[in-house]
Amino acid sequence: MRFAAFRTNKGEGLAAADKDGRFHGLLASDPSFPGTLAGLILGGDAVLKAGAATLLKGAPVDLDTVTLLPPLSRPGKILCVGLNYVDHSLESGFTPPDYPTVFVRFPSSLIGHGAPLIRPQASIQLDYEGEMVAVIGKGGRHISKEAALDHIVGYSIFNDGSVRDYQKRTPQWTVGKNFDGTGAFGPVFVTADELPAGCRGLHIETRLNGKVMQSASTDDMIFDVASLVSILSAAMTLEAGDIIVSGTPSGVGVARVPPLFMKAGDICEIELEGVGVLRNRVEDEQSALAGLVNATEGAR
Numbered sequence: 001m002r003f004a005a006f007r008t009n010k011g012e013g014l015a016a017a018d019k020d021g022r023f024h025g026l027l028a029s030d031p032s033f034p035g036t037l038a039g040l041i042l043g044g045d046a047v048l049k050a051g052a053a054t055l056l057k058g059a060p061v062d063l064d065t066v067t068l069l070p071p072l073s074r075p076g077k078i079l080c081v082g083l084n085y086v087d088h089s090l091e092s093g094f095t096p097p098d099y100p101t102v103f104v105r106f107p108s109s110l111i112g113h114g115a116p117l118i119r120p121q122a123s124i125q126l127d128y129e130g131e132m133v134a135v136i137g138k139g140g141r142h143i144s145k146e147a148a149l150d151h152i153v154g155y156s157i158f159n160d161g162s163v164r165d166y167q168k169r170t171p172q173w174t175v176g177k178n179f180d181g182t183g184a185f186g187p188v189f190v191t192a193d194e195l196p197a198g199c200r201g202l203h204i205e206t207r208l209n210g211k212v213m214q215s216a217s218t219d220d221m222i223f224d225v226a227s228l229v230s231i232l233s234a235a236m237t238l239e240a241g242d243i244i245v246s247g248t249p250s251g252v253g254v255a256r257v258p259p260l261f262m263k264a265g266d267i268c269e270i271e272l273e274g275v276g277v278l279r280n281r282v283e284d285e286q287s288a289l290a291g292l293v294n295a296t297e298g299a300r
Contacts, residue, residue, distance in 0.1 A: 001052045001154075001191040003037050005073070005112070006066040015063075016055040017188075026058040037189060038072050041137055041153055042240045048153070048191070063187065068113040071156050071189035072135070077242040078105040079232060080131075080160060080177065084221050084247025091255035100223050100231055103173045105160075105245070109183040116283035117161055117268060118181030126182070126262045126282065129160035129248035130206035130214050130270035132199055134225045135189065136242040141233050148229035151238065154191040155199050157270050157278040158245045159184035159206075164254045164261070181288070184270075184280045195274050198225040202273040204249065208260075209267055216249035223247075 002017035006025070014037060015025025026033045034040065034051035041048060082101035083089040089096040111117065119126040137153025161183060167176025196202065199218050206214035218224075223231065228244055253260040262268060266282040 001048070001194070003052070003055075003071060003189045004061070004063055004187065005037060005069040005071055006061060006063070007069055008066050012069065013061070014051075014055060015058070015061040016052040018056055023061040023063055024056045024058045025061040026055055030058070032057070038074070038241045041135070045137075045153075067115075068187050070110045070112050070185040072185075072241060072243065073110065074107040075241055075243045076239050077236075078107070078183075078245065079242065080105055080245040081223065081228060081247040082173070084223055085216060085249045086220070086222060087216075087250035088248055088252065089222075091250050091252070096222055100228060102232070103177060105183055106178055109178045109180060110185050111181050111183065111280070112185065113187030113278050113280070115184070115280060116181065116288050117159065117184055117262070117280040118179070118285050118288050119262060119264060119282055120163060120179045121285045123163045123165050124261060124263070125164040125254070125259075127162045127164050127253040128206055128208060128213065128262060128268050128270075129162055129252060130204055131158040131160050131248050132202070132204060132218055132246050132272055133158045133185065134199070134228070134244045134246060136229075136238045136244070137192075137240055139237060139239040139242075141237045143230050143233040143238070145226045145230040148226040149192070149198055151229055152192050152198075152225060153240075154189050155195055155272075155275060156186060156189050156243075157272045157275055159268060159270050159278060159280065160245060160248060161262075181285075184268075184278055186278055187276055190275050200224065202275075203271075204273070205271045206251065207269045207271070208262065213253070214249045214251035218246075220249065221247060
C-alpha cells in the first residue's frame with residue numbers, strides 16, 4: 001500500500017494508490033474520511049488496510065496538482081542516525097562507530113515534497129543528506145533484532161537538511177539539525193510488504209540540480225533497520241508512528257573540496273528505489289517569508 005498526505009484549497013486529506021499506481025483519496029471534511037495516516041497506523045494492520053480501501057473509493061488525486069504534506073506531520077519521535085555509512089563517517093572525520101550516533105529532530109522542522117527547503121538567514125551552510133525512513137507500526141521495548149522488522153510498518157524518504165556551521169558549534173548537533181523548513185519528508189509512505197525486508201539492497205541517490213551527489217545501497221548501512229530498532233528499544237519505548245531516519249551515504253557538500261552548500265534556486269532530489277523521488281527547491285528564508293505573507297494577503 002502507498003499513501004500520500006495532501007492539502008488543497010478545500011482542506012487536508014489522505015490518498016492511497018491503486019494497483020496501477022493511481023491515487024484516490026478523501027478530504028478530512030468528508031464523512032467517509034478514515035483518518036490520518038498516523039491514526040491508521042496506530043490502529044494496526046487491519047485498520048490500515050480498511051483505510052486504504054475506503055480511500056480508494058474516493059475521487060482521483062493528482063499528486064502533481066495538490067500540495068503534498070509530510071506523510072506523518074507530527075511523529076511522536078524523530079530519531080535520526082548519524083555516521084551510519086562507513087564512507088560518510090570517514091569523510092566527516094570520524095571513526096566508523098560501534099554504536100549508533102543518535103540525535104533527534106522536531107516536527108517543526110518538517111516539510112513535504114515540493115515545499116521550499118529553507119536556507120536560513122543565519123547561515124549559508126545548508127547541506128543535503130539523503131536518507132531512508134523507517135516507520136514504527138507496533139510499539140515495544142527491549143525488542144530483539146530477530147523480531148524487530150515486525151515492528152516496522154513502512155518506509156519513506158528524508159532529506160536531513162543540515163546547517164553545518166551551527167551543527168559544529170557544539171558537540172551536540174541538535175540546533176544545526178532543526179532549523180525550520182530543513183527536514184523534507186515524503187513524497188509517499190510505502191508499507192513494508194511492498195519492499196524488501198528491512199529495505200535491504202535498495203539504491204539511494206541524491207541529486208543537486210540533476211548532478212549525482214550521493215549514490216549507495218542501503219546494504220552499506222553499518223546498522224541496518226532491524227539493528228536500529230533493537231538498539232533504540234533497549235533505551236526507550238518505541239511507539240506506533242515514531243520514525244527512524246537511518247543515516248546518509250558519503251558525498252555530502254561539507255566534505256567536498258571546496259565545500260558545496262545549497263543556495264536559493266537549487267533543486268535537491270532524493271531517490272530511493274521502490275519508493276520514489278523526494279524533490280524540493282531551495283529558497284532563502286527571507287524570500288520564503290515574503291512569499292508566505294503575499295499568499296496570505298492574497299487569500300483575504
